[in-house]
Amino acid sequence: MNTPDDDIPALSEDFAVRIDLQPGWVDLTLREGSKAEAKALATKTVNELNPLSLEIEKSAVFDDMAERALNLNDDAPALAAAYYAESGEGLINLMIDSYGDEGVPRPTADEVLPLLLEWENGEVVGEPEVSRPELAAGPALRVQATLKIKRMFGLGRRITEFVRYAVFPPGMQSLIVVTATWEKIQLTEENTQRVDEIVPTLRLDLVDEDGNELPPNPGSNPGSNPSPDAKPESEQP
Numbered sequence: 001m002n003t004p005d006d007d008i009p010a011l012s013e014d015f016a017v018r019i020d021l022q023p024g025w026v027d028l029t030l031r032e033g034s035k036a037e038a039k040a041l042a043t044k045t046v047n048e049l050n051p052l053s054l055e056i057e058k059s060a061v062f063d064d065m066a067e068r069a070l071n072l073n074d075d076a077p078a079l080a081a082a083y084y085a086e087s088g089e090g091l092i093n094l095m096i097d098s099y100g101d102e103g104v105p106r107p108t109a110d111e112v113l114p115l116l117l118e119w120e121n122g123e124v125v126g127e128p129e130v131s132r133p134e135l136a137a138g139p140a141l142r143v144q145a146t147l148k149i150k151r152m153f154g155l156g157r158r159i160t161e162f163v164r165y166a167v168f169p170p171g172m173q174s175l176i177v178v179t180a181t182w183e184k185i186q187l188t189e190e191n192t193q194r195v196d197e198i199v200p201t202l203r204l205d206l207v208d209e210d211g212n213e214l215p216p217n218p219g220s221n222p223g224s225n226p227s228p229d230a231k232p233e234s235e236q237p
Contacts, residue, residue, distance in 0.1 A: 017078040017096050017176065020201035024194070025094075028069040028080045035070065042066040049088065056088035064090050083194055092182045092191050096202070100174035107175065109141045109166070116141070116164045116177075122149040122157075137176065137202045138169040144192065146185070161188050163195050169204055178202065 021027055026045055030037050042065035046058060054061065065082075072080035072095055083092035100106060107115075109132065117124050128145035142165050148157045160183050167176040180195040182188070 015174075015204045015206050017098065018201075018203045018205055019079060019081075019096065019198055021081060022194075022198055024083050024085070025081050025198065026065070026084055028065070028072055028082055029077070030069055030073040030080070033070070033073045033076060035066070038066045038069040038073075041069055050086070053086040054088040058088075061088040068093065083191070091184060091187060092180055092194060094178070094180045094195070096176065096178050098174045098176050100172070102173065104173070106168065106173050109139075109168070112141060112166045112175065113143070116143045116166060117145065119147060119149075122147045122160070133165075133200075135165075135167060135200050135202060137167050137204060140168065141166045147181075158183065159185055161185055161191070163192060165199055167202060172204075176202070176204070 028041065030041065039062075042062050045065060046062045049058075049061070051058065061084075065084075068082055068090055069080065072082070072093060075097075077095040077097045079094075079096040081094045082090050083094070084090050113130065117128060124145045125148050126146055128143050131142045133140050133142055142163065144161070144163045147160045147162055149160050151158060160181050162179065162181045164180075165176075165178040167178070169176065178199055180191075182191045184191075
């Protein structure tokens with residue numbers, strides 16, 4: 001998985017990225033990014049699955065989840081998650097990250113659009129779908145397209161579908177980017193709906209230097225107000 005542009009500076013504000021993960025979604029965010037942490041997370045999650053609905057060996061689900069967690073956390077995103085079917089098959093990868101630097105103007109939607117379509121190991125095929133939804137966290141730019149990913153050693157290609165949101169929280173310099181990918185193109189309609197259902201719950205909660213959540217201030221960024229129904233999510237210190 002690639003960030004839209006490695007030249008976009010690092011995060012300049014202290015906030016936690018929150019999103020409400022619906023049933024089927026698994027939070028795979030790792031704080032240390034170690035194999036031991038990934039295995040511990042996979043063990044806990046797999047043990048909570050309904051064994052009667054699994055169509056895959058429990059050990060295979062564990063291996064997939066641990067490996068997926070390591071891969072998704074390779075670049076230390078603010079949040080990493082995946083969607084798993086009741087059968088135990090992993091269907092969607094999702095990453096959320098933030099970009100910004102004090103004193104550097106945040107790129108506009110028009111400037112971000114070509115960056116959302118750039119992939120280091122693949123290229124967009126066909127005409128991407130582009131829209132500009134309004135989210136609680138701020139105005140957003142949404143793109144969806146099909147991607148041809150280069151295989152190892154450049155031998156062959158595999159087709160992947162992706163959805164990317166660039167969110168522009170008002171009153172902040174940071175840009176939030178949500179990236180979701182899946183390989184089962186026949187499930188594109190269902191997977192698109194699954195992603196589009198959770199992205200509107202995205203919000204940003206201000207935190208102190210120790211990562212403790214600060215109470216919302218009147219007139220603060222509308223995306224920073226926590227939801228009373230929120231489930232545990234990862235934080236970006």
